[in-house]
Amino acid sequence: MSEKPLILVTNDDGVTAPGINALTEVACDFGKVVVVAPDKPQSGMGHAITINSTLRVFKLHEENCAMRYSTSGTPVDCVKLAVNEVLERKPDLILSGINHGSNASINVIYSGTMSAAIEGSMEGIPSIGFSLMNHSIDANFKASKVYARKVIEKVLKFGLEPGVCLNVNIPNLPVAEIKGMKVCNQANANWVEEFDARTDPSGEKYFWMTGKFVNHDKREDTDIKALKAGYVSVVPVQYDLTAHESVKKLRAQF
C-alpha cells in the first residue's frame, strides 16, 4: 500500500463511548482514521438499516487523532453513510467497537458492533469487530488495546478472505493474565428470554426483555470455551447465510 491506510472506526455504543476512544487510539498508529458512529447507543440493533425514515450526519470535532462524525442511524447505516458520503474514498480497513460487553457465540446476529463489521465485508472492505467482556462504562480497555493492535497487524499483513470479517472478543483480565489468541467457532449458546412484566402508571402492562445466557455447545473449539480459559477469541464470520450442507438434502424433498 503506497498511501497511508484509511481506517473507518465505528461502534454500537455510540460516539461518546470510552470503547470507541480506545479503538481510535490504536487505529491511529496504523493510518488515517475517521470515526463515524451512532449519536446514541444502538446495542441489539443487529443488521438493521433505516429505510423508512431520514438519516442525519453530524460533523463533530477532531479528538486525539481522528475526525469524528455521528449519525442518527444504526451501526450498519454508519458504515453505508461513511463509505458513500463522509469518506473521500473507500476505506482500507473498518474497525468496530470496542464494544462494552461480550459478542461471543451465535449471539453475533443481534450485535450492532458485529453487524457494522459484517456490512464492511459485504462492501469488500477488511473489517474487524472488537468486544470486551465487561459492559461497564468504566471498563478497563488496556488489555483490549494490546490485543486489538495484534489483530490489526495480522489483518494488515495477511488480509482477509472475501466475504469474511473477524469477531474478536477479549476476556476482562489484565494483559498479563491473558493466555493468547485462539481462532474459534461460534458457540451454539444463547439467551433464554424471561420477560420482566411491569405495570405503568396508567395500569397498563409492559415488558423489559431479560434472560439468562445458556451454552448448549460441548465442542472444545468454541469462542465461549476459549474466553473462559483466558484466551482472546477470534472467529471468522461470514454473511452468506446459505446452509450449504442442507441444500442437497432439500433438493431430494422439493
Add this chain to the structure above:
Amino acid sequence: MSEKPLILVTNDDGVTAPGINALTEVACDFGKVVVVAPDKPQSGMGHAITINSTLRVFKLHEENCAMRYSTSGTPVDCVKLAVNEVLERKPDLILSGINHGSNASINVIYSGTMSAAIEGSMEGIPSIGFSLMNHSIDANFKASKVYARKVIEKVLKFGLEPGVCLNVNIPNLPVAEIKGMKVCNQANANWVEEFDARTDPSGEKYFWMTGKFVNHDKREDTDIKALKAGYVSVVPVQYDLTAHESVKKLRAQF
C-alpha cells in the same frame, strides 16, 4: 403429532398488511394459528431486538381463523414475546410473511421477515419466511398462497434440520406461469447505496437511503437466477455465522 399443530404467524410489514392475511388463511388449514406481528412496518430491521426500551403487547380481535396480537417491537421481538408470553406452549411451526417485496440473495441479513424465521430456528422451532416479488400494498397473493401451502406441507412431512430455516421467494406471476420450486443458494447480490441528499425547511441536510440492486453472482443455482426463470426459490438459511472454511487458514496466521 397427536395434537393439532400450533402455528405462529408473524411478519415485518405490520399486523395490518395484506400479506400476513394471505399467510394466515393458508396456515389455518394446517393447525391452530395465532398472529403476533409488529404494530407498524419494520422493514429493514434485520435481527434487531429491543433491549434499551420497553415492549408492549396489544390483544386485537380474531379475524378469519386466528387470534391476533400486535407488539411495539421488531419482528424478532414478536417471536420472543409470542413464544414466552402470548402462546400457551412452544409453537410447532413459525411462518413469517408473506412479505411485500423480495428477500432473495444475501440481502436476507437486512430482512425483518427472515430474521423472525431465523429467530424461530434459534429457538428450535421449524420456521419459514415467505416473500412475494412485488412490494405493492395491492400485490396479488394468489400464487403465493398456492406455493406457501406446498412448502408448509413438505416441512410438516419432512421437518427441517436443526439450525436451519427456509427462505421462500415467489415470483410475481400468475400460478400457471410459475414453473415450480427450486432449492438454491443465496446469490451474492446486493444494493449499491446512493444516498439522496435533501435540505430540510431549516436549511439542514438530511439523507434518504436508496440505491440499485446489483447481482455479482455468475453461479447457475442461485435464488436470483431461479426467480428470473420463473421458479419459486427455496433457500435453507442458518444462523451459525462461523466461516468454517476460514478457520483452518486463520489458525496458521494467529
